[in-house]
Amino acid sequence: MTTTPARPDFDAHVRALAAWHFDDRTGSPFWLARRDCLGFDPRTDITGAADLLRFPDVSRDLRTTPAADLIPRGAAPGQVFHVYESGGTTGAPKRIVDGAYRTRLGAWTRARLTAHGVPETGDWLHLGPTGPHVVAFDTSRYAEPAGLCHTVDLDPRWVKRLLGAGRQQEADAYIDHLLDQAGEILLTQPVRVLNTTPPLIEAICARPDLYELVSTRVEAIVWAGTSFSPESLRVVQEDFFPDVRLVGIYGNSLMGVAPQRVPTPEDAYACVFEPFAETTRLDLVDEQGRQVAYGERGRVRLHLVSEEMFLPNVLERDTAVRVRPLVEGGPDGLAEVASVATFEDADVVEGVY
Template sequence: MTLQDHLRATLDWHFDSATGSPFWLRKAKTLDFDPRTDIASVADLRRFPDVSGELRTVPVEDLVPAGAAGQPFEVFESGGTVGAPKRVVDAHARSRNVEWVSEVLAAHGFPGRGHWLHVGPTGPHVVGRTVRHLAQLRGSMCFTLDFDPRWVKRLIGSGRTELAAEYREYLIEQIELVVNTQNVSVLFITPPVLEAVCARPGLYERLADSLEAILWAGTSISPESLRQIEETFFPNARVAAIYGNTLMGIAPQRPREDGDRHPCVFVPYHPQSLVELLDPETGGPVAYGERGQVLVHQLSRDMFLPNVLERDTAIRVEPAAGSDLDGLADIAPLKAKDAPAVIEGVY
């Protein structure tokens, strides 16, 4: 299916009275255009208002398309980095995204065996289910631990950095409880916690011996720190990253190519997740090699979320050989006077 066909099918589904959700059928009455006849291209999606703020309070049953009634839907929440969490519903879309990510990890050389350890949020966050699903797809069992990023962000935001450091130590102790009794082959972790792991000699040595792959996500990392992880601390492990969030889905790092200027280039799940990089001043697209603010369009049968302006920025990267999909590199928070404060913490 072409992008144009996918866009048309998505709009027809969400704005037909027989298949659309109560949320979007109500919203359609307030628009000054007809989504089914007036939206002809991805560029036209910017005519929609950014409704993501309403996801903090809308009843989740209003988000479920009538055409999917009776299917089991799950509810996931955003991390609440810049305010109260937003909620989305999902039946099948995220699973398809994860299945594709598993294929990309295979191209990175990730093993199809051994135990995984997920050092990241679970609870209402989609990443917990994602990593467990990835482990299952790759023939593995997955250990998880308690990890509450909102609590750490509250501690840091209120200046209680000593308590935040104590919480990080608590996470390290939980990792040790698993690693000291189980052989872990694949580790999902965030850069700040991985740095703390490397500073704990016994724990680091055991993981350095057992790990075949590391999948990191959640916070930004400098090229120098990433180089140290890959070449100094874990030279025998495959290392890859994923970028994404509850609203946009998962964009895995594509395998590196000769001549890549950036160590990590992420590619969104096309055409379900479309990402544009915009100049914050003009609102127009940036050129290759330039930094722009992330604009997301989520186009699935489970959820339609157009024109969501994220608090992240990224550098636009030319498509890899044999592909026509732009890449994203060097993800970083938006730096502007009116940008919301971003607290990364441990995730």
């Protein structure tokens, strides 16, 4: 393991942005309204990443908070903010705002995808959610500026509702509708990269006409949105798409994205995800909130510390295996991500996203 630093000083980053988000001149109404109830002053008492555990998990409040209250007062004059929603897997959707951060995150992610061999030019097909979901925005950024991004009309909440109600036949019919849309695009457009989800990849493999189009015309498949078991991933890569680049991205609306890192001979897992170290920490913890050892499975705990969104100490609905970083001081990797059965008093239904 090399001793080359993997990132700037994250403790200093946390100190600076804690002061920023809780200053009357620069903070958001959301956090300023909570400052006096914390029992400490973030402007002076937060000294580094370890102190992020002092904050409460406020992610549930994102279901009902007016989105405008999330925008920091210190944002650049004239900065346009967009509102994005989570998939609603565990209830009413949570909302975030974004001005420029996701564009910066997207540029870093695109470089990671390029390192995997994803083509730098050519069209993309995003067979995934659009509407209020940030993933469509992210994917369009991966395709630009050297290609177009084609989309389908996909509502992941409708699929989850059907599956949650036991209406499997209707869900299957809706998936066929999605695949029909994808087939029309693949037949007529020069798509080089497919961005989609594991359930839809498996549905493509089960439809000979669509499988033929993808296997002969698409050069890379980027998958995200739901978990992919190690065995299913192996079968898809080795048996169905041996000549296609297959790259995974882990993420959600709150945390952003953690793309798969380029495999090394030392990796014991076929797919290891790595977050954006400048702003994001993903800890894997046990039931008492203590970090698990390398090679052990734990619950994902998110700390997002960016100029636009401050989300510390968020317990996610996923578990994963903790993997050693590639360089000393770098971010831990995550492998074999899987959803818990219940989260926030609701059953977890992944659906197609």
